[in-house]
Amino acid sequence: MRSATPAAPEAMSAMLQAMPFACAAFDAANGAMVAANNVYRQEFGALAGHASRDGLRESLRASDIDIDAGREVRAPHNGRWYSLYWRDLALDGRPYEVVTAVDISESIEVLDSHKSRQEKLLFTSRLMSVGEMAATLAHELNQPLATIVNYLNGSLRLVGQAGGPAQVERALVAARTQAEHAAAVIARVREFVRAREPRRDAHDLGEIAATVLELLRLEAERQQLAIKVSLADTLPQVFADKVMVEQVLLNLVKNAIEAMRGVDADGRDLRIEGRVNLDGEVEVRVCDRGPGLTAAEGEQLFSPFYTTKSDGLGIGLAICRSIIEYHEGRLFFEPREGGGSVFGFTLPPAEGRI
Numbered sequence: 001m002r003s004a005t006p007a008a009p010e011a012m013s014a015m016l017q018a019m020p021f022a023c024a025a026f027d028a029a030n031g032a033m034v035a036a037n038n039v040y041r042q043e044f045g046a047l048a049g050h051a052s053r054d055g056l057r058e059s060l061r062a063s064d065i066d067i068d069a070g071r072e073v074r075a076p077h078n079g080r081w082y083s084l085y086w087r088d089l090a091l092d093g094r095p096y097e098v099v100t101a102v103d104i105s106e107s108i109e110v111l112d113s114h115k116s117r118q119e120k121l122l123f124t125s126r127l128m129s130v131g132e133m134a135a136t137l138a139h140e141l142n143q144p145l146a147t148i149v150n151y152l153n154g155s156l157r158l159v160g161q162a163g164g165p166a167q168v169e170r171a172l173v174a175a176r177t178q179a180e181h182a183a184a185v186i187a188r189v190r191e192f193v194r195a196r197e198p199r200r201d202a203h204d205l206g207e208i209a210a211t212v213l214e215l216l217r218l219e220a221e222r223q224q225l226a227i228k229v230s231l232a233d234t235l236p237q238v239f240a241d242k243v244m245v246e247q248v249l250l251n252l253v254k255n256a257i258e259a260m261r262g263v264d265a266d267g268r269d270l271r272i273e274g275r276v277n278l279d280g281e282v283e284v285r286v287c288d289r290g291p292g293l294t295a296a297e298g299e300q301l302f303s304p305f306y307t308t309k310s311d312g313l314g315i316g317l318a319i320c321r322s323i324i325e326y327h328e329g330r331l332f333f334e335p336r337e338g339g340g341s342v343f344g345f346t347l348p349p350a351e352g353r354i
């Protein structure tokens with residue numbers, strides 16, 4: 001076995017030096033580096049193991065791509081991408097292995113940015129089809145809903161005239177409230193689609209919360225959940241589109257209810273709080289005792305289509321965020337003291353705006 005490695009032939013050194021990219025030659029028998037050009041020394045000099053074939057292979061294998069199967073590797077010492085080629089070479093009757101490494105970082109970056117552009121496009125087109133779907137739904141549902149409200153009004157009149165049972169009357173009123181809310185949401189969707197401005201006015205948060213609680217009453221009862229509302233006495237009116245803010249609060253409270261599905265009945269606690277924050281904005285907070293959220297989950301939360309529920313679309317929070325941003329407010333979440341999470345939003349007070 002030869003242990004000493006004779007110097008590389010002059011011709012080899014000269015040849016490597018003439019190459020425009022990083023090249024190095026190794027003794028095929030023991031893998032020691034016998035020659036390298038300046039580009040190689042500049043680009044790989046800082047890489048551990050660069051001075052032997054096995055060391056180099058080892059260092060590059062530690063990066064994410066299998067050096068033997070593929071040619072593209074990301075060098076761990078400088079983060080750049082290289083196309084690697086290993087070739088056998090016999091010179092003066094002695095076997096060598098020559099490696100050349102061509103820096104391909106720029107093409108990879110171009111590919112990456114192309115890919116992310118494509119992803120964005122795909123995403124926009126998905127959002128657009130959601131928009132189209134919403135427009136179609138709004139169109140198709142509008143008529144039957146108006147008819148339902150008419151029938152309910154008619155029935156209420158009949159029950160009133162006949163002095164019918166009070167339970168029936170209450171049920172009819174409740175059904176009408178739901179149908180009217182659905183109609184209002186749909187009307188708003190249609191306005192959105194026609195790109196009309198939402199209508200902002202002065203509104204009481206107490207009323208908004210009451211509407212939302214009414215809409216969620218059945219669901220809360222089913223989960224044996226009493227939703228507490230605690231608004232500061234002097235809470236000013238907010239400058240907002242009422243139906244849109246109802247939509248936001250509804251989504252947040254629904255999420256809170258859903259987050260406590262797996263919690264024992266006596267551990268459940270859902271509060272809606274309202275106060276004026278230090279910036280003078282009205283701040284609404286929905287507090288639950290669900291499992292809370294990890295930081296990683298928190299980052300994805302507001303992206304459209306992110307959901308951990310088998311029956312979720314993952315657009316609730318994304319919609320909330322765009323509505324609140326439209327209102328110059330902020331949607332946020334934080335861990336709740338004692339466990340669970342707080343989802344909140346801010347809205348500007350109406351004073352001075354109308």
Ligand SMILES: Nc1ncnc2c1ncn2[C@@H]1O[C@H](COP(=O)(O)OP(=O)(O)OP(=O)(O)O)[C@@H](O)[C@H]1O
Binds near residue numbers: 314341
């Ligand atoms: N109060 C909460 N506690 C814990 N996790 C929550 C809470 N609110 C939201 N999340 C997490 O954020 C995800 C996204 O919520 P989002 O409301 O956008 O969609 P979704 O509720 O899954 O579906 P949907 O479109 O029906 O609202 C949820 O799937 C859930 O993992």
Ligand SMILES: [Mg+2]
Binds near residue numbers: 312
């Ligand atoms: Mg939701």
